[in-house]
Amino acid sequence: MTWDPRSLPDLSGRVYLVTGSNAGLGYFASEQLVRAGARVIMTARHPNRLSAARTAIRRRLPDAAPDATEPLILDTSNLGSVRSAAASVRGKGALDGVLLNAGIVHPPRVRETTIDGHEVVFATNALGHFALAGELLTALAQAPAGRMVWVGSMSTSLTPYDPLDPQLAEGYSAWRAYVQSKVATAALGFEADRRLRAAGVPVESVVAHPGYSIGGRTAGIAGVNEPSRTKRFADNLQAFMAQSKEHGAWPLVRALTDPAIEGGEFWGPKSVTRGEPRRATASKITRDPGVAARLWDVAETATGVHWPFEKAARLRR
Template identity: 65%
Template sequence: MARDGWDTRRLPDLSGRRYLITGSTRGLGYFASEQLVAAGAHVIMTGRHPKRLAAAHAAVERRVTDAAADDWSPEPGTVETLLLDTSNFGSIRAAAATARARGPLHGVLLNAGIVHPPKQRQTAGGHELVFATNVLGHFSLAGELLQNLAVVGGRMVWLGSMSTAMGATDPTDPELVEGYTPWRAYVQSKVATTVLGLEADRRLRAAGVPASSVVAHPGYSISGRSPGVRGVNEPARFKRFVDNLQTPISQSKQSGAHSLVRALVDPEIEGGQFVGPRFIVHGTPRRATPVRLTRDPALGARLWEYCENATRVRWPFEKAARARRRFR
């Protein structure tokens, strides 16, 4: 058990609670889905590819049912799937409309993202692909689903990264019109998600919205050290060999998901907090401190305005503040 009482092996009973997770077909999103369903939650798994979504859905049901038969777990939860591409604003609007119609959400895990950018640098809408996928898409989705969270006092969790502690700089050029490199695009996107996650909580509090925003990072989590899951995680033998050489400084994606899940469901985690592995690259999840740059309210306000203009989404703070009263 963790020093502060959180046990990753025994989550609270999440029966009756509903969560939406972006990027559920691989890695952290998949294992977070599995952990939530094992604790009794209903999870909406999202992804871009129908076949991958179907494979991930089947894997969760298979693995959770098998584990529940031999474990302490409560009655397993349920799963549904939803097509969603966070780099495409049209896809986001369509998925959000479907999710809104399906009822309240106790949590949204804004996990989907690109780590290694492909050759294509821009989306069809003209935005830099990494920033659009990791940042703009999630900003838009969180705003679209805000009322569904507010009616039950739900929580959004933004995915940060330990890379922000490795020379992060002020993203004055968010989409890297100048000086683009794949690594810079990734790190800058994670600076932005952390900044926006903290800024979102400031604005939710100021508007009296009964929802919270938290940031979590998974440490150095790699697929070669993760359990093999048919159709989800099937690294080649050489990949396993190389990744296992990094054992002292890494952990599995399954373990990395523990920080995300804790940030999503632990009632002792408060809005505006930052959660990550105890030893930064690995370990039991705990409260941590994001890098100083990301805590700057002025930077938060500037990035918020940029995202509003880029996505044409204005978060419905006033409606969300009233949503819980109407729901009751």
């Protein structure tokens, strides 16, 4: 069966939040959700970039409702920013879904730490989203079928993971930092599913990945995707294995909206790096409950966020 976000069910009345929605996969996921009638809380760390992305959606979808997107500043590397953004979302009532997408994809060559003292890639990609999902749990539990989607990566099976050192205090490299952060993201997503089920919370946790999706194979959009000629040339040489970020957003949007998908599933492109969404098998390390439980403890300690499972379970309709 083929799948296309242009044939999504009508999402009128639904509200979703997307992190890192000013560019890349987060932008296209937001656009696809708005096209289907949803209202999207678009979040980014820079007001100007966020504004450019909202303008692009208005320009590309002129029939969308004037309030189809709502701006919210959210820096996932900063726990204070995560807490205050989540508080403002909670104040508005039910949330149908959150796409935990923002990420550093080109980590610094030398280890850096955030204002909260954590390694910046782990903090941005994994810890910030762990804190955000926990802070939004009660809002998700108030929706008829609340769902969170974590964005993993194929890279998790390409490099050994060190469960004892998720913040890479020793042996930092840009590649290891990226892979470790994505192992943590996916493992936390699967662990969230186990804990939500055990606690009887009516919220699903799904993990998805976009294959290999690159800007030089993606339509140019002012302020959102403006690749140089050189990048277009280089990215076109990878056409056989790569896809656009617009297509890369498909598995993420499907994981967020398809009612047939269940918590704990893993979704990605059909041909691994590209293609339409299909259910996939996550790498072994991300499915290891021991690794995930340890990461959950690390994330709780590092963020100070303890998910309100009991309170969320009481909100079951």
